[in-house]
Amino acid sequence: xxxxxxxxxxxxxxxxxxxxxxxxxxxxxxxxxxxxxxxxxxxxxxxxxxxxxxxxxxxxxxxxxxxxxxxxxxxxxxxxxxxxxxxxxxxxxxxxxxxxxxxxxxxxxxxxxxxxxxxxxxxxxxxxxxxxxxxxxxxxxxxxxxxxxxxxxxxxxxxxxxxxxxxxxxxxxxxxxxxxxxxxxxxxxxxxxxxxxxxxxxxxxxxxxxxxxxxxxxxxxxxxxxxxxxxxxxxxxxxxxxxxxxxxxxxxxxxxxxxxxxxxxxxxxxxxxxxxxxxxxxxxxxxxxxxxxxxxxxxxxxxxxxxxxxxxxxxxxxxxxxxxxxxxxxxxxxxxxxxxxxxxxxxxxxxxxxxxxxxxxxxxxxxxxxxxxxxxxxxxxxxxxxxxxxxxxxxxxxxxxxx
Numbered sequence: 017x018x019x020x021x022x023x024x025x026x027x028x029x030x031x032x033x034x035x036x037x038x039x040x041x042x043x044x045x046x047x048x049x050x051x052x053x054x055x056x057x058x059x060x061x062x063x064x065x066x067x068x069x070x071x072x073x074x075x076x077x078x079x080x081x082x083x084x085x086x087x088x089x090x091x092x093x094x095x096x097x098x099x100x101x102x103x104x105x106x107x108x109x110x111x112x113x114x115x116x117x118x119x120x121x122x123x124x125x126x127x128x129x130x131x132x133x134x135x136x137x138x139x140x141x142x143x144x145x146x147x148x149x150x151x152x153x154x155x156x157x158x159x160x161x162x163x164x165x166x167x168x169x170x171x172x173x174x175x176x177x178x179x180x181x182x183x184x185x186x187x188x189x190x191x192x193x194x195x196x197x198x199x200x201x202x203x204x205x206x207x208x209x210x211x212x213x214x215x216x217x218x219x220x221x222x223x224x225x226x227x228x229x230x231x232x233x234x235x236x237x238x239x240x241x242x243x244x245x246x247x248x249x250x251x252x253x254x255x256x257x258x259x260x261x262x263x264x265x266x267x268x269x270x271x272x273x274x275x276x277x278x279x280x281x282x283x284x285x286x287x288x289x290x291x292x293x294x295x296x297x298x299x300x301x302x303x304x305x306x307x308x309x310x311x312x313x314x315x316x317x318x319x320x321x322x323x324x325x326x327x328x329x330x331x332x333x334x335x336x337x338x339x340x341x342x343x344x345x346x347x348x349x350x351x352x353x354x355x356x357x358x359x360x361x362x363x364x365x366x367x368x369x370x371x372x373x374x375x376x377x378x379x380x381x382x383x384x385x386x387x388x389x390x391x392x393x394x395x396x397x398x399x400x401x402x403x404x405x406x407x408x409x410x411x412x413x414x415x416x417x418x419x
Contacts, residue, residue, distance in 0.1 A: 020068035020069065020070070022096065022159070022414060022415070025065075025068075025070075027416065028053070028057075028061055029061050029064065029065060030415055030416040031051055031053075031416065032047055032051060032053075032058065032061045032062065032065060033065060033070055033071070033090070033415055034412070034415035034416060034417060035047050035050050035051055036071060036088055036089060036090055037090055037115070037116065037117060037411065037412075037415055038221060038222075038226075040089060040116075040117070040222070041074060041075070041087050041088070041089050042087065042088055042089075043077050043085040043086065043087055043088070044058050044059055044062060044085065044086065044088070045085060047062070047088075062088060069091055069093070069094055070090065070091055070094055071088050071089070071090060071091060072088070072089060072090075072091045072092075073086050073087065073088060074087050074088065074089040075087045089116070090115065090116040090117075091116075092114065092116060092118070094115065095153075095154075095157045096114070096115040096157065096159055096414070097112050097113060097114055097115065097120065097153060097157050097158045097159065098112070098113050098115060098158065098159065098160050098161065098162070098407045098408075098410035098411045098414065099111065099112050099113075099144065099158055099160075099161040099162075099202055099204070099407060099410065100112075100113065100161070100162050100163070100214075100402075100403045100404055100405070100406035100407025100408070100409075100410065101140065101161060101162070101163035101164070101198060101403065101406060102163070102164050102165075102211060102214070102401075102402045102403040102406065103136060103140075103163065103164070103165040103166060103194075104127075104165075104166050104211075104237070104238075104239050105127075105129050105166040105238065105239035105240075106126060106127055106128070106129050106238050106239065107124055107125065107126050107127060108124065108125050108127065108136060108139050108140060108143065109122060109123070109124045109401075109402075109403035110122065110123055110124075110140060110143040110144050110147060110403070111123075111147075111403045111404055111406075111407050112144075112147050112148070112151065112153065112158065112407070113404070113407040113408065113410075113411065115159075115411050115414060115415075117221070117222050117408060117411065119398060119404065119407075120147070120151050120153070121147045121150065121151050122147075122398075122403060122404070123143040123146055123147055124143070125139050125142075125143060127139075130186060132186060132188045132189075133176070133188055133189050133192040133194065133197070134188070137197050137198070137201065140198065140201055141201045144201060144202065155203055156203075158202060158203070158204060159204060159410075159414050160204050160205060160207070160410040160411070160413050160414045161198065161199070161202045161204045161205070161206045161207070161406075161407075161410050162206070162207040162208075162209060162214065162405075162406030162407055162408075162409040162410040162413075163195075163198055163206055163207070163208060163209070163406055164208075164209050164210055164211035164213075164214045164259070164402045164403075164406055165194065165211070165259075166211070166239045166240070166259070167189060167259070168258045168259060169194055169195065169208050170208075171208050171209075171253075172208075173193075173195065174193060174194050174195020174196060174198075174199075174206065174208055175191050175192065175193055175194065175195075176189045176190060176191060176192045176194055177258075195208055205413075207406070207409055207410055207413055207418070209251075209405075209406060209409060210242065210244065210253070210254070210258075210259040211235060211237075211242060211244075211259055211402040212233055212234075212235045212242035212243050212244030212259065212262075212402070213233075213244035213245075213251050213253065213405075214244070214402035214403075214405035214406040214409065215233050215235050215244055215361065215395075215400050215401060215402045215405050216231060216232070216233035216244030216245065216246055216251070216359075216405065217244070217246070217251065217405045217406075217408060217409050217412075217419065218398075218399035218400055218401065218402075218404050218405025218408055219231060219233055219359050219395070219399050219400050219405070220246050221399070221405075221408045221412070222399050222408065223359075223395075223397050223399030223400055224357065224359055224393050224395075224396075224397070224399075224400075225246075225357050225359060228356050228357050229246070229247075229248050229249045229356070230246065230247055230248065230353075230354070230355045230356040230357070231245070231246045231355055231356065231357045231358075231359070232244065232245045232246075232349070232350070232353060232355040232357075232358045232359070233245075233358075233359045233360070233361070233395075233400065234346060234358070234359070234360040234361070234362070234365075235361060235362040235402070236342075236360070236361075236362035236363070236364040236365050236371075237288075237362040237363050237364060238288045238317060238318075238363060238364070239288075240259070240260045240263055240283070240287055240288075241260065241262065241263040241282060241283065241286060241287055241342065242259050242260050242262060242263065243262040243349060245353060245355070247353070247355075250419065251419045260283070262282070262345065262349065263281065263282045263283040263286075263287060263345075264276050264278065264281045264282070264283055265281065265282050265345050265348065265349070266278065266279070266280045266281055267280060267281070267282055267285070267341060267344045267345050267348070268280035268285070268341075271284065271285070272284040272285060272290075275289075282341065282342060282344075282345040285337070285338055285341035285342070286338040286339065286341050286342035286345075288316075288317035288364065289317075290338065291317050291320055291321075291334055291335065291338050292315060292316065292317050292320065294334050294337070294338075295307075295315065295320050295330065295331065295334045296312055296315060298330060298333075298334070299312060299330070300312070303330050304329075304330065305323065305328055305329075305330040305331060306323055306326070306328045306331075307319055307320070307323055307328070307331070317364065318363075318367075318368075320334060320335065321335060321364060321367070321368035321370070321371055322368065324336075324368070324370045324371070325368055325369050325370050332370065335368075335370055335371050335374070336370070336374055338371070339370070339371045339374035339375050339378070340374060340378055342375060343374070343375050343378030343379045343382065344378075344382070346358075346360075346375065346379050347378075347379055347382035347383050350379070350383050351383060355391075356391060357391050357393060358379075358391060358392050358393070359393045359394070359395050359400060360372075360375065360376075360392075360393070360394060360395065361394065361395025361400045361401075362395075365394070365395075366394075366395065372394065376392065376394070379392060380392060
């Protein structure tokens with residue numbers, strides 16, 4: 017049998033294929049309901065997709081009277097892959113996914129935060145080639161890529177924007193043609209998305225927010241605090257694709273000066289940099305802590321968050337203030353956007369109990385309907401990681417949908 021490619025499929029066949037991808041396992045009648053195609057039409061498309069090797073029968077559903085319905089899924093043997101990329105300030109992550117949404121492999125490299133874009137491209141290539149080699153994937157079998165970065169990137173042209181100079185580790189990043197260079201490494205088209213929107217899309221497509229058309233995702237990492245949002249099934253994007261717009265919401269009039277030049281931003285109180293700055297300042301003023309014997313310049317936010325979890329008084333004080341201030345911004349955002357589901361994740365939340373619990377408790381107290389409706393969720397799966405969400409976005413694009 018001849019090998020068929022996605023490019024040879026009709027729009028209707030792609031719609032059926034995408035519907036199966038978004039459902040993982042689904043019956044013919046459910047496909048008809050979601051697509052609006054009549055049952056005979058759906059059946060014809062399914063039979064052709066089976067013949068072409070894109071779809072397989074994976075079981076039988078429950079009967080409502082009569083024959084049990086056949087269940088369909090994407091063919092795991094079909095050699096079609098996407099790649100997800102997250103270029104963080106302190107790490108680079110590369111993931112390859114099968115077009116069914118299954119994660120094949122993910123590799124990461126921790127960085128110092130001052131690397132050049134040229135060094136970053138070399139690291140991306142090294143991680144990507146390693147995944148392909150170890151998993152016996154040919155480069156031509158990878159069809160699409162999705163990426164996010166720690167900084168703002170022009171969505172269509174893919175050049176790095178100097179929206180907030182303090183976020184660029186060095187001047188070489190400014191106007192660097194990042195999308196073009198990444199595309200050359202992967203040999204595919206590249207979709208550019210913010211990191212929070214990438215994570216949000218992962219939860220929306222296959223995670224806790226599946227089938228929910230209004231979803232927000234809070235991402236708290238070492239590189240900043242970000243929110244991704246989907247309203248009525250559409251990604252809400254900030255101007256210039258600015259990833260950290262949420263963290264520059266003013267929550268204290270005339271408050272602490274932020275690196276953006278404004279005063280009282282969330283970023284000035286709750287970010288990793290702000291937590292370290294306040295903790296170190298208090299140490300220098302003579303406050304005691306289990307971290308006081310460390311080189312003061314080497315103390316990281318992870319050290320402070322871990323100390324807080326171990327009941328260090330000073331660390332708990334600093335972390336409690338940071339998390340409380342962040343919860344004010346989150347409550348404001350929820351009251352404006354009114355999402356059906358709010359998911360929170362990122363390394364500062366996933367790995368540190370106190371920071372996470374204070375945020376959850378305060379947000380629930382400030383937005384009571386979240387607690388009543390059980391719509392505030394901690395991210396518990398890979399789908400909420402930007403690198404995975406970006407790979408899923410690439411699959412959606414392959415199957416005919418760009419957000």
